[in-house]
Amino acid sequence: MNPTENKTMQCGCDAPVAGIGGEGAAATIDASCRVPLLALFGGAALWLVLGLALGLAAVMTFHKPDMFADCAFLTFGRAQAAANDLLLYGFAIPAALGVMLWILARLSQAPLALPIVPVVAANLWHLGVFIGTATILGGGSTGHPWLEYPRAAAVLLFAAFMLIAVCAVATMGSRTNGELYPSHWFFFAAILWFVWSYGSANIFLQSHQQPRGVVQAVIDWWLTNNLLFVWLALAGIGIAFYFLPKIAGKPLASRGYALFGLLTLVFFGSWVGIPQSAPVPAWLPTVSAYAGLLSLVSIVAIAIVTKKTVCGACVKCSGGPFCFIKFGMLSFVVSSLLYVSEFCPRYSRVLEFTWFNFGVTQWQLLGFAGMILCGAIYEILPRVMGKELPFTKLAKLNFFLFAGGTLLFVIPLLIGGVEQGMKLRDANIPFADASAVAMKFLRISTTGQLLVLLGALCLLLNILVMTLQWKLGLVKTVVGVVKDSLAEGSAYQPLPCDKEAKP
Amino acid sequence: MKTGFSVFLAAFVALGASWFGLVYGPLKQLGVATETKVLQSDAKWPLQRTGDATLGLQVYRSAGCAACHTEQVRQTGAANVLTITEIGSHQPTDLKGFINSLAGSVTELMNSSNAVAANLAGWNGELPKVLYSGADDTVVSMLGDKLKAVGVKTEARVVATGADIARGWGTRQSVAADYLYDAPVQLGNLRAGPDLATIGVRAPDVNWQLQHLYAPRSLVKNSTMPAFRFLFAVQKIGAQPAPDALVLPKEFAPADGYEVVPTAEAKQLAAYLLTLKNNAPLYEAPFTPITAAK
Numbered sequence: 126m127n128p129t130e131n132k133t134m135q136c137g138c139d140a141p142v143a144g145i146g147g148e149g150a151a152a153t154i155d156a157s158c159r160v161p162l163l164a165l166f167g168g169a170a171l172w173l174v175l176g177l178a179l180g181l182a183a184v185m186t187f188h189k190p191d192m193f194a195d196c197a198f199l200t201f202g203r204a205q206a207a208a209n210d211l212l213l214y215g216f217a218i219p220a221a222l223g224v225m226l227w228i229l230a231r232l233s234q235a236p237l238a239l240p241i242v243p244v245v246a247a248n249l250w251h252l253g254v255f256i257g258t259a260t261i262l263g264g265g266s267t268g269h270p271w272l273e274y275p276r277a278a279a280v281l282l283f284a285a286f287m288l289i290a291v292c293a294v295a296t297m298g299s300r301t302n303g304e305l306y307p308s309h310w311f312f313f314a315a316i317l318w319f320v321w322s323y324g325s326a327n328i329f330l331q332s333h334q335q336p337r338g339v340v341q342a343v344i345d346w347w348l349t350n351n352l353l354f355v356w357l358a359l360a361g362i363g364i365a366f367y368f369l370p371k372i373a374g375k376p377l378a379s380r381g382y383a384l385f386g387l388l389t390l391v392f393f394g395s396w397v398g399i400p401q402s403a404p405v406p407a408w409l410p411t412v413s414a415y416a417g418l419l420s421l422v423s424i425v426a427i428a429i430v431t432k433k434t435v436c437g438a439c440v441k442c443s444g445g446p447f448c449f450i451k452f453g454m455l456s457f458v459v460s461s462l463l464y465v466s467e468f469c470p471r472y473s474r475v476l477e478f479t480w481f482n483f484g485v486t487q488w489q490l491l492g493f494a495g496m497i498l499c500g501a502i503y504e505i506l507p508r509v510m511g512k513e514l515p516f517t518k519l520a521k522l523n524f525f526l527f528a529g530g531t532l533l534f535v536i537p538l539l540i541g542g543v544e545q546g547m548k549l550r551d552a553n554i555p556f557a558d559a560s561a562v563a564m565k566f567l568r569i570s571t572t573g574q575l576l577v578l579l580g581a582l583c584l585l586l587n588i589l590v591m592t593l594q595w596k597l598g599l600v601k602t603v604v605g606v607v608k609d610s611l612a613e614g615s616a617y618q619p620l621p622c623d624k625e626a627k628p
Numbered sequence: 629m630k631t632g633f634s635v636f637l638a639a640f641v642a643l644g645a646s647w648f649g650l651v652y653g654p655l656k657q658l659g660v661a662t663e664t665k666v667l668q669s670d671a672k673w674p675l676q677r678t679g680d681a682t683l684g685l686q687v688y689r690s691a692g693c694a695a696c697h698t699e700q701v702r703q704t705g706a707a708n709v710l711t712i713t714e715i716g717s718h719q720p721t722d723l724k725g726f727i728n729s730l731a732g733s734v735t736e737l738m739n740s741s742n743a744v745a746a747n748l749a750g751w752n753g754e755l756p757k758v759l760y761s762g763a764d765d766t767v768v769s770m771l772g773d774k775l776k777a778v779g780v781k782t783e784a785r786v787v788a789t790g791a792d793i794a795r796g797w798g799t800r801q802s803v804a805a806d807y808l809y810d811a812p813v814q815l816g817n818l819r820a821g822p823d824l825a826t827i828g829v830r831a832p833d834v835n836w837q838l839q840h841l842y843a844p845r846s847l848v849k850n851s852t853m854p855a856f857r858f859l860f861a862v863q864k865i866g867a868q869p870a871p872d873a874l875v876l877p878k879e880f881a882p883a884d885g886y887e888v889v890p891t892a893e894a895k896q897l898a899a900y901l902l903t904l905k906n907n908a909p910l911y912e913a914p915f916t917p918i919t920a921a922k
Binding site: 186187190191192193194195196197200201202203205206264265266267268269270305309310313314317318321322325326329330335336337338339340341342343344346347351384387388391392395396398399400402403404405406409412474477478479480482483549550551552556557560561563564 | 646
């Protein structure tokens with residue numbers, strides 16, 4: 126039994142996985158996830174660091190406008206787009222998929238089905254992200270925000286997702302116990318959502334016969350909302366609803382509220398996303414405004430479940446996974462409220478076209494998805510690898526850097542955005558003054574961005590060292606076996622390698 | 629398992645509904661749009677871009693200009709404006725009294741009499757003079773007719789209102805029809821720089837555009853725009869200076885004996901920017917161009 130396992134069980138309460146088949150079964154399940162998860166998490170952590178570094182390089186343009194004047198690939202428009210996509214496609218989605226696979230295997234009380242499939246998928250996915258990023262930096266972006274990856278990269282991402290979906294469904298199908306846990310619902314929806322929305326948006330926007338005019342923008346807004354708001358929420362909350370009860374040592378507060386939160390999220394949340402002053406027929410923004418209002422219900426329901434589950438838990442978090450996930454859920458509630466407020470006609474008049482939107486998006490990506498995923502990774506990795514994290518202190522430091530950094534990154538942007546919006550609304554104030562106000566806040570926010578980057582480095586270091594140690598161990602075992610067999614002088618002996626250890 | 633199936637079904641229906649509403653619906657409604665007509669004219673809208681400007685849109689996309697610039701003018705409303713253009717033989721003070729008494733006595737004008745009086749306060753006869761600006765079009769027509777009867781010429785116009793319009797970023801809001809020929813459509817969602825929907829009207833000089841791309845701060849002090857020097861070539865001046873070399877202030881000029889020449893991409897981008905002029909009145913975004921008078 127590894128130490129983390131020990132800690133979570135100390136309350137004597139049963140985890141959501143009722144009656145798990147003993148230590149041996151859990152260890153087999155964890156071992157079956159080892160290679161796929163390392164492939165997904167390792168790449169994700171690398172992309173996270175690169176994305177944050179690229180984002181930092183991009184905003185440097187605002188501190189020193191001529192910094193990259195001769196360097197086409199780091200010009201703001203390219204670097205920023207590549208950084209955003211790295212955070213979403215490079216980090217958030219593959220990391221969430223990895224965590225999902227592990228949770229599904231644990232909930233099924235069965236080893237991961239088809240463990241080779243997600244390994245292939247992870248490599249395809251990372252290849253897609255690499256091609257996409259290189260293309261954007263080289264100037265080949267499609268020009269549709271959050272869908273900048275060219276056709277080749279989009280096809281790779283889609284194929285990889287389909288493979289992982291197959292593995293997830295197969296794992297879900299192999300469960301020994303018929304009952305479904307709330308996380309199952311969220312993951313179901315998340316898998317369906319990505320395949321449908323990413324697939325159809327790409328079919329329309331990347332085909333040779335693109336739809337004419339603003340329909341392109343409408344489809345893009347629809348996709349952006351469905352990925353950044355709905356998909357991240359489905360994946361993130363599904364993960365949180367598994368870990369929170371498990372770590373807190375008590376059952377999820379209310380399945381009813383959780384189901385209600387899920388249904389209202391998918392029914393109303395998916396209609397949000399059309400900006401209020403968009404140059405489209407008025408019914409579109411109006412529908413989005415009402416949908417935004419109605420999705421408040423969902424945010425409240427999820428907040429209630431979380432609060433009831435977390436309150437009174439007999440676990441101290443002190444920078445551990447529990448802290449990460451609690452902070453992530455708090456971020457979900459706050460960032461979603463801010464996000465929805467952008468679609469209220471009254472506020473959108475001020476908030477539109479300012480840094481506010483950028484701030485909210487970063488909060489969703491880093492404060493909510495990033496936090497929950499980092500927490501989940503720190504919780505899962507030691508189990509999957511069967512040993513402690515190499516740098517537990519860095520993992521704790523990661524929490525404080527992420528929490529402080531995200532707030533320092535995002536809150537100035539939000540305040541600056543509001544101020545900028547107020548000034549933009551008043552035609553007597555010159556445009557340059559409105560920009561200057563935002564710049565003041567942007568300078569503070571860059572400090573936060575740097576802290577988040579340092580936090581991400583902690584994550585990368587932990588995963589990287591863990592992977593290296595494991596690979597070194599594999600080599601040692603193989604060498605040892607070969608040596609032994611040579612010493613004995615036996616003609617041939619099959620290597621006792623474990624199946625999962627071979628990527 | 630029963631909950632599993634119903635949850636899956638519910639998610640399927642929810643996503644399907646949103647897809648039909650926000651993807652299929654707009655495709656059916658807007659995807660079949662064709663050119664529209666400019667209001668009170670036979671001209672078609674929007675204009676098809678040609679040559680360099682078509683390629684320039686791709687340079688705009690490739691450099692990610694839309695990350696900082698919107699191409700979309702917002703409008704909060706519209707106002708009917710009545711302006712006095714000629715007062716004939718009348719004295720300003722007499723006319724002021726006449727209009728004020730008119731506004732006070734005619735039923736349709738009474739609601740707006742205070743606004744009219746406020747507009748006229750301190751008027752010494754300078755023309756054109758805005759008499760009324762507001763939502764009520766009967767005030768405009770009634771007052772216009774009464775003044776015409778006494779030999780005062782007025783002009784009635786419909787104008788768009790809002791901060792973007794007041795900043796001079798356009799004469800009307802952007803509408804779906806404006807983007808018919810853009811591929812990709814790049815509306816932008818951050819105004820780190822000014823809106824560009826009518827930059828072709830505001831800065832119609834191609835040399836200004838090129839110099840601004842090469843050295844933004846040589847033309848706009850305190851601009852936060854990055855310089856796009858990678859779209860230009862600095863080369864040794866040959867036997868004769870290149871005809872398209874930029875004329876730069878000393879501070880921004882290259883070393884002696886060198887000149888800055890725009891690449892094809894820079895020229896295309898500038899050509900594209902010059903085509904951005906959303907200034908035609910449309911059915912869904914009407915306004916009265918300055919030339920029309922009552």
